[in-house]
Amino acid sequence: MRDLELARIRSRKISAAFFYGLIILATVLSISILFIIIYHIFVSGVGALDFDFFTKIPKPYGEAGGGIAPAILGTLIMLLLAALIAIPIGVATAIFIVEYGETKLATSVRFAVELLAELPSIVVGIFIWALVVRNLTGYSGFAGSLALAVIMIPIIARSVEEILKLVPDTLREAALALGTPRWKVVLFIVIPTVLPGMFTSIMLAVARAAGETAPLLLTSLGNAFFNFNLRRPMAAMPLQIYSYAISPYDDWHKKAWGATLLLIAIIGILSGAVKYFTRRWNHESR
Amino acid sequence: MKKPWMVLLQKPRPSKETSPGRLPLIKDPGDRVFSVIIGSASVFVIVLLSAFVLLLFYDSLESIGRFGLTFISGSAWNPVETKLNPVSFGALPFIFGTIVTSAVALILATPLAIGSALFIVEYAPLWLGKIVSFIIELLVAIPSVAYGIWGLFVLVPFMRGTVEPALQTILGPIPVLGALVEGTPIGQDLLTGSVILAIMILPTILSVSREILQNVPRLQKEGMLALGATKWEVLTGAVLPYARGGIVGGAMLGLARAIGETMAVTMVIGNSSTKISPSLLTPGYTIASAIANQFTEADSAVYFSAIVELGLLLLLVASVFNILAHFLTQYILKGGDARHA
Numbered sequence: 221m222r223d224l225e226l227a228r229i230r231s232r233k234i235s236a237a238f239f240y241g242l243i244i245l246a247t248v249l250s251i252s253i254l255f256i257i258i259y260h261i262f263v264s265g266v267g268a269l270d271f272d273f274f275t276k277i278p279k280p281y282g283e284a285g286g287g288i289a290p291a292i293l294g295t296l297i298m299l300l301l302a303a304l305i306a307i308p309i310g311v312a313t314a315i316f317i318v319e320y321g322e323t324k325l326a327t328s329v330r331f332a333v334e335l336l337a338e339l340p341s342i343v344v345g346i347f348i349w350a351l352v353v354r355n356l357t358g359y360s361g362f363a364g365s366l367a368l369a370v371i372m373i374p375i376i377a378r379s380v381e382e383i384l385k386l387v388p389d390t391l392r393e394a395a396l397a398l399g400t401p402r403w404k405v406v407l408f409i410v411i412p413t414v415l416p417g418m419f420t421s422i423m424l425a426v427a428r429a430a431g432e433t434a435p436l437l438l439t440s441l442g443n444a445f446f447n448f449n450l451r452r453p454m455a456a457m458p459l460q461i462y463s464y465a466i467s468p469y470d471d472w473h474k475k476a477w478g479a480t481l482l483l484i485a486i487i488g489i490l491s492g493a494v495k496y497f498t499r500r501w502n503h504e505s506r
Numbered sequence: 507m508k509k510p511w512m513v514l515l516q517k518p519r520p521s522k523e524t525s526p527g528r529l530p531l532i533k534d535p536g537d538r539v540f541s542v543i544i545g546s547a548s549v550f551v552i553v554l555l556s557a558f559v560l561l562l563f564y565d566s567l568e569s570i571g572r573f574g575l576t577f578i579s580g581s582a583w584n585p586v587e588t589k590l591n592p593v594s595f596g597a598l599p600f601i602f603g604t605i606v607t608s609a610v611a612l613i614l615a616t617p618l619a620i621g622s623a624l625f626i627v628e629y630a631p632l633w634l635g636k637i638v639s640f641i642i643e644l645l646v647a648i649p650s651v652a653y654g655i656w657g658l659f660v661l662v663p664f665m666r667g668t669v670e671p672a673l674q675t676i677l678g679p680i681p682v683l684g685a686l687v688e689g690t691p692i693g694q695d696l697l698t699g700s701v702i703l704a705i706m707i708l709p710t711i712l713s714v715s716r717e718i719l720q721n722v723p724r725l726q727k728e729g730m731l732a733l734g735a736t737k738w739e740v741l742t743g744a745v746l747p748y749a750r751g752g753i754v755g756g757a758m759l760g761l762a763r764a765i766g767e768t769m770a771v772t773m774v775i776g777n778s779s780t781k782i783s784p785s786l787l788t789p790g791y792t793i794a795s796a797i798a799n800q801f802t803e804a805d806s807a808v809y810f811s812a813i814v815e816l817g818l819l820l821l822l823v824a825s826v827f828n829i830l831a832h833f834l835t836q837y838i839l840k841g842g843d844a845r846h847a
Contacts (some may be wrong), residue, residue: 236736243629246621250642250712253705312547320541329548332555337611338759338828339558339821340766341650343792346801346817350561373551401534403541431649434768434794438801458651462769465655471661480652487647503688 261480278338278460284471288479290446291460295430295486297448298361298440298456302368303426310376310425311418317377318384319406330381337374344370344436353439361447361454364440368429375428377423383414386487420494427490431483433458457483513830558821566815568808569595577815581782585800585809595812597819602782603790606696607771608764610786611703616757618704619711624741627719639716645709654773662774665701666693670787688785689704692776697786699775703767707760714756714831718749718838748838755834762827766820793820 276287317330348367357363387410395405411418436442441453442463457479464476569577573595580596587593622642626635648835670691677683724745746753776789777799791799793816804810 232736232739236738239738239741240629243621243625245839246618247625247638250618250622250708251638253708254641254645254648255560257648257653257656257705260656264659286537309547309550312544313551316544316548320544325545325548328552330681332552334832335825335828336551336555336558338766338824339760340768340794340824342766342768342797343562343821343824345795346814347561350565350814351557358609364622370554373554377551401537403534403536403539406540427647433649433651433654434798437798441802448549458649458769461651462773465651465658465773477659480655483649484652487649491647 246293258484261477261484264477265481266475266478268474269482273380273475273478277446282469288455288457288460288475290443291455291457291479292482293409293446294361294364294440294443294455295457295483296438297450298368299426299430299453301362302372302429303422305365305369306372306376306425307422310373310422311380311496313373313377314380314384314405315377317381319410333374333377333381336370337378340434341371341432342371342438343436345435348435349438357451359439359441359453360451361440362450364436364454364456365450367435367439368432371435372429373427375425376422379424380418383417383421384410386417387413423494424491427487430487430490431458433462437462458487527772534614541743555747559818562818562821566811566818569811569815572808573812577812578819585806585812593806593808595808595815596815597796597812599782600791600796600816601791601819603696603775604765604792604794605700605792606786607699607703607775607792608761610697610700611707611764612757612761614700614704614773615708615711615760616753619708619756620753621762623719624717624745626716628737628741628745639712642712643709645705650706650767650769651773653702653770654708656785657698657774661701662693662698665695665698666691666841670697685784686786689783689787691787692789693773694776694789695787696775696790699771699790699792700786702770702774703764706767706770707764710763711756711760712755714759714835715749715753718752718756718835719745721752721839722748752835752838755831755838758831758834760829762831764822765827766794768798771795772798 221253272285273287274292275289276285277290278288279286313329313333317326317333322328344367346371348363352363352366353359391409391413392405395409396402436456436459440456440459442459443453443455447454461476461479461483464472464479467473516806573580577595577597578601579598580594581598582591582594582596583599584591584594622638630638641781670687670693673687674691722745726748727740730740730744771792772795775792775795777791777795778789781788781810797813797820798817800809801813
């Protein structure tokens, strides 16, 4: 009888250990994916990063050499314009959801933001194509910026909403009790309290948009030359990576890896370094 | 969302007996201006979402009218008129590709995500859990096209040379499973697309599951531990039943992302065959990759309309899964009992 019980306890312990092992295995596998991908991108990409890569325009089909300067420039221009469009709308939406949360409208706005944020990005491309490219500008940097802005708006709205919720209600109550009108409470009490956090989440949204490819494929199309005109097709790094990667030339493959490394570095800087600086900013202001 | 401080915004009600006069009601013209500005930005977001649905619907009208339900059930995708084949758009192969890749991706990613989430929440010390979840959730930050290039130059040769032949030797002789891996391993196929998708939705499922697991009440876990249950028995008896609904929600969110994912899949899935076969080792299309590949080629109005209808399909399906996921996860995070979900 005692032996039987001991054996049962042992088998229960063994199965606990077995599943613990499986859980560890799953974790190790999940972690290693990131390192494997980053390793390959770094090793294959670092060789492509020379002076020409950052300064020259792409060479014609099959010729070695040249760089991807127009793509770097195009990405920066389109991101900047998209951010200028998306930040006011996204932040205002977040303020509405949090500060006017008692209204029915706020609930539906929140729902719309949720759905927009999870829209497949290629659908955003089709939408902007049908709305802007077809009738107004043709394939253009402007259309690309709009597509990126549409992607940024719900991300900004969602993350700024989370940040605004961190402001304690007692702060709002104190200000209101002193007779401060509501708009001043929001603009001069609530927002300054969370400004660093808002800045971080906006930068994260910009970083997300920096890597978007599918919508740009349908809107800004890409361009092998320098172009500052927003009414003309504009190059972008993700587009360049895509077209180089599926091309048959080894030199272009190498450049695609290089551009991928650069893109990931830019995304890392936008999201990582900003966090670091806002942390320091927080410390100093306290 | 009525908050306590909103009482302050209500008009003060003076009682006749006690108050000698009315309390001064705060009225500021700035409030009206501010709420109009903020409100119109928010209304813009709703308008934007409605415009998405309406414009895509409007542009796919031609295709909807001409092909009706055969668009979904038909498997002949002939954009060019020839003597043998009249123009027809049946998206079944694309729909099939999307369903297969998303389902296989979900099967691959969910156990990994749940396992890692259990490790982070239930086993690891706090600091280690934080590091692990940070590392896995960094996968979200990698852009789709970067997964694509990695998939094309690293994963595809690896699948062709190692994984697929191995799968064939293991699964080949088994009657039903053998059909899944028939054919020559070429690397650019449905299976590789699924693996890339699995990697991409892993962080999504993980972060939802982690959040859900962190919300499991301690009391039930402690109760089972006190009765002498092993850690694994606590997980299966108290933790997972409670979290089940939420984890399904996380998986659905992952599924919605997998359905809409475009670039990475486009680069590894082959984009060449439109035939439907049970083997995962055949190249194929997903709805999203078909749009990305053919959008700029659409030279006739009806071709374009058919592609927009693909986009509409994608939008509707992804939204449905998102809404489902939303309700499943919110229910738990707001303290409902998931076992009845």
